[in-house]
Structure formats: C-alpha cells, structure tokens
C-alpha cells in the first residue's frame with residue numbers, strides 16, 4: 001500500500017477505518033479533533049461508514065456503545081477532560097459484554113498546550129480495568145488502533161488508545177495495510193451482559209476481574225512491550241512509555257553502556273517483564289509521558305527492594321510534557337545549551353482574532369458591570385476563555401465545560417448579586433442546558449449570556465449540534481420568561497444598546513438569558529471561501 | 535545527515551505552511567521527515583513554534599533538543615529570538631524583518647534587529663518587499679523558504695516541485711509568483 005504522511009490523529013483514524021469500523025462518534029477537543037475530522041471527510045464519500053459529532057462526550061460514548069451492542073465496530077473520540085464527561089458511561093461499559101469492537105481514542109495534553117489540566121487517561125483505563133494502548137509514532141497509531149479492535153472483540157471489553165498532543169499533532173509517514181470488511185449487524189444473544197442490575201453487574205464485575213489474568217498474559221507476550229536485557233550492565237535499567245521511548249532512543253547513544261530496557265505500550269502493565277527487568281538491575285529509571293502511572297505501580301508491588309527513579313524523586317519534572325532535554329538528568333547525561341540573547345523578550349499570549357464578536361460582547365459586559373459596586377462573571381471553555389486576559393479582563397472563572405452556569409447559580413443562591421454566566425453556544429449545548437434547567441426550577445436571579453457564534457470555534461470551526469436558529473426556542477421551552485430572553489448583536493455600533501440590555505437583565509430578580517449573536521470571523525471566512533451563504 | 539529546524543512566528547502567519555513546504559520537498563528528495571505542529575488555542579495570534587526534523591536515517595522523536603537546531607526559521611524578528619537556546623553554535627537564523635505588533639509591550643524594532651544581528655549567525659530578509667516585487671503579497675512565506683534554502687539539505691528542484699504542488703490548485707499565475715518569490719528570496 002502507498003505511504004501516506006499523516007498526523008498522529010489521522011493515522012489513528014485511518015487505522016480505525018481499515019479495521020472495518022462502521023460508526024464513529026466524538027466531541028471536538030484539542031488535540032483529538034483531527035481524528036473525527038479525518039473520518040468525517042472519509043465518510044462523506046463512503047456509505048459504509050456513519051460518522052458524526054455528538055452533543056458531548058457522554059452522548060458520543062453511549063451512541064458508540066449502542067453500535068457495538070448490535071455487532072458493529074465503532075470508535076469514540078475525545079480529549080482527556082472529555083473522558084470526565086463520559087466517565088459514567090465509560091466506567092460502566094467496562095462491565096458490559098462488548099459485542100462489536102469498541103475503541104475509545106483519548107488525547108491527553110501534557111504541558112497543557114490547549115487544556116485546563118494534565119490528567120493522564122491511563123488511570124481511567126486501570127480504574128475501569130480495561131486494556132489500553134499507548135502508541136509512540138504515527139505507524140503505531142495506525143497499527144495499535146487496528147489491534148485494539150481485535151482485542152476489544154476478543155476480550156469483550158472497550159479498549160482505549162491513549163494519545164498525547166505531540167503525537168496527535170505531529171506528521172510522519174504511515175504505511176497502511178489491507179482494509180478489512182465491516183462486521184455484519186449482529187445482536188448478541190447474551191443481553192444479560194448489557195444489563196447492569198446489581199445481581200447481574202456483580203457477575204460481570206467478577207468476570208472482568210477474572211479476565212485480568214488474560215489481559216496480563218496478552219501484555220506480557222505482546223511485542224508492543226519489548227524487553228531487552230543487558231547482563232553486562234546492571235547499574236540501572238530503563239522503563240519507557242509512549243514518547244518517552246523516542247527521547248530515550250536519541251539519548252541512549254551517549255550512554256557508556258546500553259541499559260536493559262522495557263518499553264510499555266500495552267496495558268495492564270506487563271508484570272512478568274517488569275519482574276525480569278527488576279531482577280537484572282539495581283535501579284529502574286522510569287521515563288513516562290504524563291503522571292507517575294508506571295512509577296507508582298512499581299512501588300506498589302515489586303518485592304525486590306530496588307531503587308526507582310523518575311518523577312517522584314524529581315529526576316524528571318512532575319509537570320509538563322517530556323522532551324529530549326528534561327529526561328537527560330534521569331539518565332545521568334549533562335545538560336545541553338544553545339545560544340542566548342541579552343534581550344528580555346515579552347510574552348506573546350494567544351488572543352481573540354481582530355474583530356471577533358466576543359470582544360464586543362466583553363466590552364458591553366464590562367460597561368454594564370460599571371453600574372454595579374460588585375459583580376461576578378463566571379465563564380467557560382472556548383475561544384472566549386481568552387476574555388480573561390487583557391485587554392478584556394471580563395471573566396473571572398474558567399473550570400470545565402458548562403461550569404459557568406452552575407457556579408453562577410450557586411453564587412447567586414448564596415446571596416451574591418448581580419451574577420452573570422458567559423458561555424459559548426456549543427459549550428451550552430454540550431453541558432449548559434442541565435444547569436440552566438436547575439436555575440429555572442429555582443428562578444435564580446442571574447443572567448446567562450450565550451455567545452452564539454454559530455460554531456465550535458476554538459477547535460477549528462466544527463458545526464454546532466443545533467443551529468443558532470433553534471437556540472431561542474430551546475431556551476423558551478425549558479421555561480425562561482420570554483420577556484427575559486434577549487438577543488443582541490455584538491458590534492461596536494450597538495454598544496450602548498447592548499450595555500443597556502445586559503444591565504437591565506443584571507438588575508432583574510430572576511433568571512434571564514441574553515443571546516449575543518454574531519458569526520465567528522473564521523467560520524464566516526471559510527463559509528465564503530466554500531461559496532456557501534448560510 | 536540530520537537537519538533540525540525550529541520554525542517560529544505568530545499564530546496566523548502561516549508557520550505551518552512553511553513547514554509543510556520544506557517537509558514535502560525533503561520527502562520528494564527521499565529523506566525522512568518529522569514535523570510537530572501547534573493547533574488549538576495557541577494558534578490565536580500567540581507565539582507559535584513548530585519542530586521540523588529532516589534526516590537520511592530514522593528519526594525517533596518529534597522534538598528538537600536544546601543546542602541542537604541547525605536553523606531557526608522565523609516569520610517575525612522578535613519570535614526569532616524566543617527559541618535561541620535551541621540553536622547550535624554553527625546554526626543559522628533566517629528571519630523576516632517584518633514585525634507583528636499585537637502586544638502592548640512590544641520592544642523597539644531596532645533593538646530587536648540589533649539583537650538578532652548580535653548572534654552573528656543571522657540572515658534578515660525583507661520578505662514582504664521581495665514578495666511584492668514578485669507580484670504576490672501573500673508570497674512572503676515562500677520568500678523566507680527561498681532565503682533558507684541555500685542552507686537546507688534539500689536540492690532546489692525539489693523545493694520548487696513542492697511549491698508547485700502547494701499552489702497548483704490556485705492556478706498557473708499563483709504558482710509562477712511563488713516560484714519567483716522563492717528565487718528572489720534565495721538570491
């Protein structure tokens with residue numbers, strides 16, 4: 001087959017397509033979005049593959065689970081924090097008797113390039129007691145995804161592929177193999193394996209625990225966990241995971257002697273191989289991308305008293321992503337330096353595009369707030385999070401998808417006034433509706449401002465799950481007083497008028513919603529280029 | 535042979551397209567390439583950098599080590615200084631002289647240029663002016679590729695081939711303008 005140059009995300013997508021996947025679901029989130037983008041592009045010209053974005057990661061996961069129940073292979077994609085949203089479905093699906101291969105691709109973001117946290121999804125795979133693959137290059141993204149589908153069908157469990165930003169967003173050559181056929185529709189006879197009533201769930205749980213032995217047998221034998229022992233050098237051995245292996249491979253040529261080495265990319269951790277390595281060396285250096293997953297695991301059960309060096313003892317930083325330099329200390333290699341400049345360089349943080357509608361909404365919110373002695377503005381995840389930075393400095397909280405509305409409600413009910421929640425349209429549809437229903441039930445005195453730019457802007461302009469035209473009827477439908485649903489158009493020329501609307505609603509003693517409606521410039525530009533006129 | 539490049543610029547300047555152009559040409563010549571990109575929040579007008587690694591051998595990692603870059607290729611002079619500690623002493627800085635001033639504390643332009651020159655390894659190009667002469671204001675990035683090209687381990691014909699591939703969908707004229715921009719940048 002022909003070589004292709006692909007992002008890690010795209011290689012994973014192609015691996016799933018070639019594995020005979022029939023459906024794919026996901027919610028956009030950097031650095032995972034390009035997986036679905038690739039599949040959507042492919043599915044637009046293929047009738048055998050159904051792919052779509054979902055409202056959020058939880059709905060995506062459940063949709064995927066349904067496809068698996070009826071025998072089809074299915075992929076579900078999200079970023080690491082998205083798995084928190086899908087966690088309920090994910091954790092419980094591990095107890096289900098998986099029928100068609102169910103693979104969950106989760107992209108972690110060590111270094112927080114585009115995220116609010118550095119959580120390591122391998123913990124989730126261990127928490128759910130399922131299997132997980134951690135590729136270290138594009139070719140492995142492709143191959144491990146194919147393998148993950150096989151494993152899922154073999155052991156009847158969901159299987160995770162853990163990516164990290166550097167792999168998701170780096171490009172290299174991939175050699176694909178033969179595409180295989182999709183599964184036929186086939187509802188399993190064992191529907192008891194899908195009903196987690198306590199009596200049945202207990203059985204499923206016992207079975208899952210029993211199956212761990214098989215999982216470990218697989219990972220102990222897998223060539224994805226290669227072990228090499230060098231009996232002539234016992235000072236230390238090395239365990240790498242993920243991209244840590246790449247940096248180690250580059251650094252090891254500087255070592256006086258090649259240490260024994262175990263690379264782990266299939267989990268649960270291969271106990272036997274770890275034991276073998278531990279028996280051959282005095283110390284184990286652990287180079288892993290993310291948290292101290294393997295490191296803590298070693299400390300947990302190794303019988304030998306062996307020194308373990310990694311992130312816990314500070315040999316490698318506990319925060320941030322690995323790179324070719326920050327692993328050197330752990331291997332006893334000297335620091336490297338490059339050129340220097342005398343000049344003090346100012347930072348250049350990201351900022352809203354010139355003319356972005358959010359900037360005008362923030363200007364109006366800031367002016368409206370001047371009318372009050374004290375006010376609080378909670379906010380959410382998206383391009384508009386940049387409104388926390390100068391020159392806007394308009395929002396005061398950024399936690400997780402949808403949190404703006406819930407936190408605003410809590411603050412208002414604690415007695416604070418006025419309270420404003422600022423949330424994007426896609427974030428609102430993702431997880432802002434439920435807390436707004438809560439606020440309606442209590443007629444909480446607060447104002448929700450929905451920044452409706454008609455797109456999921458931050459992640460590259462994906463379509464929102466509902467068009468702007470339906471937002472208002474949705475909000476009316478859950479019971480907000482029609483008099484307190486206002487629409488403004490965030491433009492400089494409307495500033496005074498917009499300030500007035502926001503101020504009036506901030507004064508109102510009940511729940512109100514202001515929809516600030518203007519299309520994202522990037523989306524408008526792309527739409528014009530494509531010749532559309534929505 | 536290995537050649538490591540740090541590409542620098544401001545989100546929206548087309549750092550990724552420059553990286554793609556060089557990467558494509560290196561592959562046309564039969565070399566191995568790894569290219570690490572920045573997507574998402576950082577793209578919005580902030581400082582962006584991309585690692586591009588070229589070698590005739592296998593390349594394990596996506597990232598260039600400190601003191602190991604053979605070139606810093608920058609679309610903006612201030613940004614060319616930001617990643618200096620990646621550059622090895624024999625490396626080169628190739629940068630556009632055109633500033634992007636979107637922060638309040640942007641330093642004095644002449645101070646930046648002085649500091650770039652003080653490295654003793656810089657090539658400063660007035661990419662915008664050269665692009666204008668080539669008949670396409672948007673070709674400034676290709677001018678930069680031209681300026682870098684005499685140091686790259688890639689033959690001119692492959693870079694020209696990559697440029698043709700990149701712009702062929704936009705018509706003959708655009709291809710010609712970009713080839714001209716490339717040649718003028720190289721001069």
Ligand code: SF4
Nearest residue numbers: 353356383457520521
């Ligand atoms: S991409 Fe759209 S929403 Fe994001 S900053 Fe630019 S104009 Fe604003």
